[in-house]
Structures are given as C-alpha cells and as structure tokens.
Amino acid sequence: MNWTATTCAALALVSAAGLAFSQEEETPKPIPRQALEPPPKELPRWMRDPRLGEIYPRRGRYNFDVYRIEPLARDLNAIAVGHSMVYEAIVTGGAERLETQTYAIVDRVLRHPPKLMPAERSISPTFGRKYAFLEKVFDWTHVLHAQTVDVLASPRMTHAEKDAEIEALWNFYFDSVPYAITPLPMNMEYLDAQSYSGAFRKRYPKVNGLFWGYHWLQGAMYDMLYGATPLEQRLQYEVVGEQYRTVELYRTDRDFMPMFADTSPQFARRFPKIANAFDNLHMLHDLVNDILADPTLGELERDRQIQRAVWMILASTHAHESPMERDPHNALHDHRHFEGLPGMGMMKMSTPELMYMQGFGWMNLTECAHCSVRLPEDWSEGVGATVSAQGWTMNVRCVLCARDMAAETPGRAILRIATEDPTQILILISDEEGHWSSVRKDPVFLEVEGSHADCSDWSRAFTSRAAFDAYLKANADNPDLKGAKPLTLEEWSEREGKKPDTYARPKGPVPNPYRIEEGEAR
C-alpha cells in the first residue's frame, strides 16, 4: 500500500513538474526596451553615396497593368503622395502641423487620388537629399511592390507564368543592388522595442493611422489579386477599397502595424521572402517615423539612428543567416517564424504556434480560425480557404467554416476557396446580408456535415459537376459521403452548420501583450 501511495504521489509530482516545466519553457517574456545603440562603424559604402543609384525596373509586358484596376492604382498613387508629404513636412520644420494642416492635405489627396504615380522625390526633395541612403531602400522596394502587383493584375499571363515572373522579380530585386531588404523573418517585437519605438504613434496618432492604413492595403491587395480573374479583381476591390477608404485609413486603435501574412496569408505562404521583405520595409517606416518623432534625440543622433535602422533590416546585415535560425543573445538575428507560416517573423510575446491578434485574442496560426482543426500545408489538394471581412483575413479548413465564419461577421465578405484545380481559386463575394455571388459559372459544393475533425473530407468546393463526381468516385469507400448530392451556390448558401465540435480557444500568457503597461483586461 505504501508503495502504491508513493507511486501515485510520484506520478502526480512528475505530471505537475512536467506542466510547470512546459509552462516555464513556453511562456515568452516581453523583450525589454533597448538602450540606444550607435550604428556599426563599418556601414556599407553605398550608404555614404549621395547619388540616387536608380535602376530601371525589370522589363515586362505586365508593367503598369495595375491601371486595369484603376481605383486601386489611384489609391496606391495617393499613398506615395501621402508618404512623401509627411516626410517632407517633418524635415522642413512642419512637425507641429502634422496632425492638423498636413493631415488635412494628405487626407484630401487620399480622397481625390491622383491619376498617375508621382516621383516621391519631387514631393519630398529635402527628405530625399538628407536621407538619400534611406530613399534608395524605400524606392527600390517600392519598385518590387509595384511590379509584383502589375504581374498579378496582368490579364495576359497564366497563373503559372505569374508565379514564375514574381520569383524572377524577387531575384531581380535581391541581386541587382546592395540595398535590398532582408527576406528573412525578423523579430518584430525586438524591432519595436527600441528606445524611441512608439514615439510617432503617440505624438501623431492620426498620421500614424494613415501610414498603417497604407500598409494594410499594400498587404491586403496581394491575396485579392492572386489567382483571380480581372473581373474578380475589380469586384473584390469594390469591397477592399471601401474598407480601406472608410475604415483602415482612419483607425487609430491598432496595437501594431498590419502584417503582410495577416492580410494576405495565401500569397505569404507562396512567396514568404516577399512577405518578409515587405513587413521589414514597413517596419523600417515605423523605425524611421519613431526616430524622427522622438523629442529626446538631437538631429545628429536622429541621423545616426536612421542609419542604424536601415542597417538592421538590410539583407547584407543578415547574409548567411537562415529562416528559423536564432542568436539567443541578440534578437536582431532572431529569424524564427510561425509554424507553417515562413512569411512572418515573431510578434510580441508569441510562440511559433501562438500569436495575439487584435479583435480575436490569442490564435494558433496552424489551426482553422473557425473549428481549430489543423490547416492544410498548402491548397494543392483542394483543401483550405480564407475569409476576409472587416479588414481581417483568416485561414479556415473547409468551405463550411468559411461560409459560417463570414455569416457570423457583420458586413460584406470575400471567400477565397481552394478547388480540385490548384490553378483555380473560387472567389465568392457577399453583400451586407450574406448573399453570395461568383463570376465563375456553376461552382459545385459538397456538404455532408459531420465532425469537424474530418471537415475537409465532407465540405469542399469544385469547379464543375464532373470534378464533384470524380471526387465522390475516388472516395467511394468513405461511408460519410455515400449519397452526397451536389449543391449549387444558392443551395449551399442557404445552409448553416452547427457549432464546430472541435473548437478550442487557445490561451496566451497575458490577455493582451500590447496593453500590458496599461493593465488593460483584454
């Protein structure tokens, strides 16, 4: 008896110790605010070169095809004006008027976006001269932004041609100049823990809101364009553009800048290097903004810190480093990414599985946002979808989860759904009342509701009745699918699933890692 009691006690202790250990191992601690560090003595030589060092963009029949979606092209043109006007105002003594006069002018441009893309240096000549090295990095990465969007908007290229050309554009960007931004995931918490971090958003919340609104659109547009026909792209931009112009530009309540993989998870999975480079570019904007807004820094120190900020995100600074590598003593070289999502670096207090998302709380990015079942690695087997609504985009496992998650969210929504054909994404757009429409002719749906553990088996979308029949034939041994009927879009839309039996809400180490200092409950 004694032996038994001892064994039980020992086992209980082992299990308790195991739990304590796992908690200690996995509970991330916030990265403390960093002391001001000087830039390295040996900065790249091009950073001292006042010349613009411009390179002509890669030739291609797709160049300027973004103008086929004119409202998007114009909004992007206005973003370039908005960036430049603010930077010029800051370096010409107009910081005091940033939230009032400058904001009003920029807002007018955003509401009446220009037809053509301006040369940013014609709007911000002083800034361009003062920080030529920074302009080089900004301009060159903006060229990558513009050309990748042109490729995606091209009506003359196939899906495979677009994929190949985007790869080629990345190589052109990365190999042509020494001032490319690193494609490695960076620890965003560390980059946002500099001594000056947060100064801009605190002093100029409205203008910072505009910057983060721009960055939201510059991320969200990629999944909107990817795999969509020109008509689908235009129809989606009616929803995305309205969200951008009425909500995203004017939000001042964001915890953090919009991340690329949050807004375009599908594109980020396919092109993680580009996703990381754009996040690092947007973080460079934040670093520079914060340096310029920090009243404790003198002009000389500001210049030095901007040099250091550029250096921190350059590809050359992280040469010979790899994704998932981590220097435990220097978070600048922490290149871990989220599990299954190589296109996003670590966020505040996150683990490779768990991340805090504003409005949703802690989420496991490897799991369906609606039923918590593990997401597919890719969409090549006709499994997986994303739901975009109210400015967010979430990954889900099956089309039932996609439909029901959208139905539970106010406002218009967009579903992007994998089909049996990896080159054909089914795009559905809903109105305010949740009525779905598609430009694709006669998509067919399968739905034989059961446990969500197998939801991707019984809830799918197909491009045709023939594809539906072929799937049933290939899965004839699955008793759950016996007698399954093909559903039209209308029939499928009328359905409503039960609450998923598999859903589990993950718990993070704190309610909201971005509001720890405020002691906010959520």
Place this chain on the structure above:
Amino acid sequence: MKPNRTLRRSLIGLGLLSAALTAFFALRPTPAYAHEATCPRCKLDVVQDTDEIDNEVPLRYGRKRIEYRCIMCALAEAKTKYKNDLSILAPSSVKGKPVVLTRKDGQWSVAPETAVFVGVPGSHTECQIRFRAMTDRAAFDAYVAKHAEILKGAEPLTFEQLLEMAK
C-alpha cells in the same frame, strides 16, 4: 497475499490513470464553443451560453447571424446599422426559450406577446444581466429577485420602452 496483490495492481492502475488524466486536462486548451468573439457593438467578449442559461444574442439579417453581448447592443445596431428586415433571438431566463424580436417592413413584433424586459442601466460588464428578455411578468419577478443586488427596484419594461433606450 493474492487479494492484496490484486488490490495493489488496481491502485497502481488507478494512480497512473489519474495522473494521466490530470496531465491531459491541465495541458489541453480551454474547450469552448465556436465562435467566441467580441461583441460588434461594445467590443467586450460575448458571454457564451451555458447548460443553465443562454447569453449570446444572435441577430439574423438575411443570411448573417451576428452575435451580440446583450439585447441593448443588438437593438442599437438594429436601429443604426441594418436597414432591412431582421430578427433578434433575445435570451430569456429559460434555457432554449428566447424571446423573438422581429422587424419586418419597419414594424417590430415580439413573440411571445406576454414578454417583458429587464432594462437597468449600469456597468456594461453586467449587461447580459441588466438587459434581458423575459417570457412573462412572473419570470421577470423571479429573475429580479435572483439578481436583487444588480436589479434592485427594477420595473418591467415594454419592448417600446426598451427600444427607446437602445442607442
């Protein structure tokens, strides 16, 4: 000796099972009903239904089914955000028996007609207690007595009075 050995084996088995169960339940994430979200109106967490009482307030608008934290949040958005026909399933004090508020062609109706409403302004963290539909006056009295600390002196409201309060 034999019975003792059997007893010891059983106890060891039980010990192992209990340790395994302890570890399993301690390590797994909190199970919850999908889709736990924040209220679109007040941004606080939507209090989930329990085995004893319903708390979620679903608003049906076309094919949308939006969950609100309390009937006031749902009514306020019904007045300002949704133009067309809609219905709200307002949880009552009885599990599985909501009061159904329907707006068709701009006209509201309430089912059952005997329904009255609790509406006591105060902290919105208690809104699902402060604002609730009751199937009839008797249910109202019992509910107010049960939550006497928060609802002290509460008078039953008609739907029109509640709708007027919702902003």
